[in-house]
Amino acid sequence: MSHTVLVCDDAIFMRTMISDILTQAGFEIVGEAETGLQAVEKYKQVKPDLVTMDIVMPDMGGIDAVREIIKFDGTARILMCSAMGQQALVVEAIQAGAKDFVVKPFQPSRVLEAVQRVLG
Amino acid sequence: MDLSQYAELFRTETRDHLLTFNRLLLEWEQHPDQPEPVAGIFRAVHTIKGMAATMGYARVADLAHRAETLLDRFRQGHRAVTDEELELLFRTADALEALVEASVGGRDAAVDVELLLGALDDAAGAHAAEPTARPRRISFVAAPVGVGRRIEVILRTDSPLKGARAALVLQRMAALGTVLAVEPAPAAIESDAFDGRFAFRLDATADAATIEREIRSAGDVDRIGIDAGDAVAEGDRDAGRTRHLRVDLRRLDTLMNVVGELVTARGRLEHLAAARGDAALAEDVATLSALTQRIQTEILQARMTPVWQVFDRFPRLVRDLSRQLNKQVAFKVEGKEIELDRAVLDEIGDPLVHLLRNAVDHGIEPPEERAAAGKPAAGQIVLAALRDRGAVTIVVSDDGRGLDRAKILAEAKARGVVDGSTDEVTDDLVLRVLGRSGFSTAGQVSQVSGRGVGVDVVLTRMRELGGSVEIKSTPGVGTTFTLRLPPTLAIVPALLARVGHERYALPLTHVAETVELDAGRVTxxxxxxxxxxxxxxxxLVHLRDVLQIEGEPPRRRPVVVLQLGDRRTGLVIDRMEGQREIVVKSFRPPRGTLPIFSGATVLGDGDPVLILDAGGFA
Amino acid sequence: MILGCLLTQPRWLIFASFNKMDDFSGRLLLFRIGDLACAAPATTVREILPPQRATRIPGAPPPVEGLINVRGELVTLVDGARLLGRGPGVDGGALVLLEWAATTVALAADEVLDLVPLGSVELEAREELVGIDPGVVQAVGRHAGRSFVVLALDALLGPLLTVQEDV
Structure with missing residues (x-):
């Protein structure tokens, strides 16, 4: 059975791209969220195997969303999607419980490596 | 290397972990069959062990290690914790605290924990049939400083955000054990200049293969070096995972003093600029004023500390007291996040201990008595911090039997506080009687509250802090103490009063109003x-008389109305010289100094001025 | 010349002017109170200030002049002459700031005389001193033909300044 993924990003472009990379690799996208709040709600609904999380989103940022999700499910597997120059934020996300991160611009091979590590 | 410079950091950090230890033990005690708090307790003890070993405090490390062994059994097993085991862990927390203090002071031999060590080993042994890990204790004693293994990691050169990657590695390692002595320092790792090489020490039971696998699983790892690591790494440093910086309070005090001087100098400069009528100068001075204001606000903010830092030790205190006195008490803490100036916070711990002790000992009735009075068997004590306009209020209330007014009235008459014909006992009178040293509300002296010390200590301390105390007590319903505190001690608005040739500052905290002295209305x-x-x-109190100032007072004089609780007093001065923000400084009063000063300050013109304590006149 | 440096200079400047010669700790500061030459170990002297008016502390005993402001720090000023029971008060040329019992005390003296290395001082036992309580004298010394008393600060200041908590 393929792994389920929740994709969180405020940009449709990014969501589409991540979904494409993951779908082609055989993952099942079970939800999308464009704010941190939505991410938390959707997570609670669909309980995916993996979450990809943008750091900067409206309503609730990615890091706070990580905290909320981890609070709800300590075993949640969250992959942060970061831009260069967001090092401190990524560290914060890791400390909040994120399991790994990838850096934009995305290279499909790197995204998949990270996903494998997180699910492994 | 010289570890002594880390002793203070070790002590404060350990104190935090011991608070957590105690808090979680109390939670566990509420629900002995639910193991949730165990993980947190284990972490706290484990961290203390690691830090103590790093510091070379072998006995602390040993005690923590034995406690950890017992706790580990609960982490793995699913049995509920027994009362005896909890008691043992509570005692361990106390012993750790004592041992830490003693070790930092170099006097750890003075604390005897042998019995406790044995008891912990027995408990751990009884819990699981396997023997306790005695050999590890020896290794601790033999190599107290070089904890764990030194591990070096080099990330792939093409790895983006190497700092975040390193953080990921460290996070995985922290799941295996305690990470210590990270090099370079966390700040350097997070900087863009970080080249992807870092090292740390790991105190964990996992074997090298497991460690390596975990490190690799963080991704982008090029090379890993793990050694047995007896050698102490250079720059052996605290892991410092927190993003806060601990600052020695004395540094902040110094900074505060300097800012105080800056405020004073600014006052002088403003004065000068106004006198000169120089517009350009006035503008620069205005800029300077705004900047000074900002620095002042920032430093005050840096000194603000949430009250939980003091409150968190009270649940344990109340629990122990109520057990000792065979009372049932539900203790509630509210407003833990409210912040107070660190200096104020440091001062209110003792008064609160007195009030809580009184509440458990004299307030809350024994269960039978409560049942007979139709109350629930468990009494309730609430400790609450509230923000009230500019001030912070701390309330200690109980739903116990209330104060014995007949006894207080008798005492008041015996001591001449009221005349013999008085039969009304106001809350204000209660406070005045209780505030006299030597008076005890206890029907009988118990080992907990002793004789009469308590409320007078609270009153004195609050007065020193420029705060006030109120009391409300209803027979059979309970007693409430309300402590009003300035949120920060350092800078307060004050009136400047002139008497003769002298000036005195009077903080506005207790000034209700000022009126003119109308000789026709004086009786x-x-x-x-x-x-x-x-x-x-x-x-009325004539400040001239109190201060023994000679000469004729001016004909028109103001009266400053001071209000402390329900009591009002008029302080007659010669003249008002306006209102200032004053920086409160302490001074060492020479013997014989009138007990009416709460400190001193320096005015804009550089002259020192004493600060009058409103409580000294009421 | 030395005295010129001493007056009104912060401590580090005083230090700076003597470091070249030898260890600062082995020196005594000599100052005059009325007709009495007094001395205090230089290690206890923080700095020397010109006289300034103090704010009275109501209730404090007579030798205590009050509080002075030393760059923002509040320091208790004690009149040397009244402290030693030698007249109505110094007509003071200098305030000697002494570090005593974890606090700073300013002692008003008439003038600062000299800073002398201990090596050049002959210390004598406390003899019969005219007009001064031997209990407040630690030692009697002689330097360049002049006799002076080394003040026993604990005995002098202890009774005046309580060692209780600050207010």
């Missing part, structure tokens, strides 16, 4: 003057 009240103010007779 004699017993031995004092009193002013008929609206429909109230206000007792």
């Amino acid at each position: 004699r009240l017993e031995t004092r003057d009193a002013l008929l103010l609206r429909d109230e007779l206000l007792p």
Whole structure:
């Protein structure tokens, strides 16, 4: 059975791209969220195997969303999607419980490596 | 390397972990069959062990290690914790605290924990049949400083955000054990200049293969070096995972003093600029003023500390007291996040201990008595911090039997606080009687509250802090103490009062109003003057007399009305010289100094001025 | 010349002017109170200030002049002459700031005389001193033909300044 993924990003472009990379690799996208709040709600609904999380989103940022999700499910597997120059934020996300991160611009091979590590 | 410079950091950090230890033990005690708190307790003890070993405090590390062994059994097993085991862990927390203090002071031999060590080993042994890990204890003693293994990691050169990657590695390692001595420092790792090489020490039971696998699983790892690591790494440093910086309070005090001087100098400069009428200078001075204001606000903010740092030790205190006295008490803490100036916070711990002790000992009735009175068997004590306009209020209330007013009245008469004909006991009178040293509300002296010390200590301390105390007590319903505190001690608005050639500052905290002294409305009240103010007779204190200032007072004089709780007093001065923000400084009063000063300050013109304590006149 | 440096200079400047010669700790500061030459170990002297008016502390005993402001720090000023029971007060040329019992005390003296290395001082036992309580004298010394008393600060200041908590 393929792994389920929740994709969180405020940009449709990014969501589409991540979904494409993951779908082609055989993952099942079970939800999308464009704010941190939505991410938390959707997570609670669909309980995916993996979450990809943008750091900067409206309503609730990615890091706070990580905290909320981890609070709800300590075993949640969250992959942060970061831009260069967001090092401190990524560290914060890791400390909040994120399991790994990838850096934009995305290279499909790197995204998949990270996903494998997180699910492994 | 010299570890002593880390001793203070070790002590404060350990204290935090011990608070957590105690808090979680209390939670566990509420639900002995639910193992949730165990993980947190284990972490706290484990962290203390690691830090103590790093510091070379072998006995602390050993005690923590034995406690950890017992806790580990609970982490793995699913049995509920027994009362005896909890008691043992509570004692361990106390012993750790004592041992830490003693070790930092170099006197750890003075603390005897042998019995406790044995008891912990027995408990761990009884819990699981396997023997306790005695050999590890020896290794601790033998190599107290070089904890764990030194691990070096080099990330792939093409790895983006190497700092975040390193953080990921460290996070995985922290799941295996305690990470210590990270090099370079966390700040350097997070900087863009970080080249992807870092090292740390790991205190964990996992084997090298497991460690390596975990490190690799963080991704982008090029090379890993793990050694047995007896050698102490250079720059052996605290892991410092927190993003806060601990600052020695004395540094902040110094900074505060300097800012105080800056505020004073600014005052002088403003004065000068106004006198010169130089517009350009005035503008620069205005800029300077705004900047000074900002620095002042920032430093005050840096000194603000949430009250939980003091409150968190109280649940344990109340629990122990109520057990000792065979009372049932539900203790509630509210407003833990409210912040107070660190200096104020440091001072209120003792008064609160007195009030909580009184509440458990004298307030809350034994269960039978409560049942007979139709109350629930468990009494309730609430400790709450509230923000009230500019001030912070701390309330200690109980739903116990209330104060014995007949006894207080008798005491008041015996001591001449009221005359023999009085039969009304106001809350204000209660406070005045309780505030006298030597008076005890206890029907009998118990080992907990002793004889009479308590409320007088609270009153004195609050007065020193420029705060006030109120009391409300209803027979059979309970007692409430309300402590009003300035949120920060350092800078307060004050009136400047002139008497003769001297000036004194009077903090606005207790000033209700100022009125003119109307000689036609002054009457004699017993031995004092009193002013008929609206429909109230206000007792007067002539500051000239108190300070023994000679000469004729001016004909028109103001009266500053001081209000402390329900009591009002009029302070007669010569002249008001306006209102200032004053920086409160302490001074060492020479013997014989009148007990009416709460500190001193320096005015804009550089002159020192004493600060009058409103409580000294009421 | 030395005295010129001493007056009104912060401590580090005083230090700076003597470091070249030898260890600062082995020196005594000599100052005059009325007709009495007094001395205090230089290690206890923080700095020397010109006289300034103090704010009275009501209730404090007579030798205590009050509080002075030393760059923002509040320091208790004690009149040397009244402290030693030698007249109505110094007509003071200098305030000697002494570090005593974890606090700073300013002692008003008439003038600062000299800073002398201990090596050049002959210390004598406390003899019969005219007009001064031997209990407040630690030692009697002689330097360049002049006799002076080394003040026993604990005995002098202890009774005046309580060692209780600050207010």
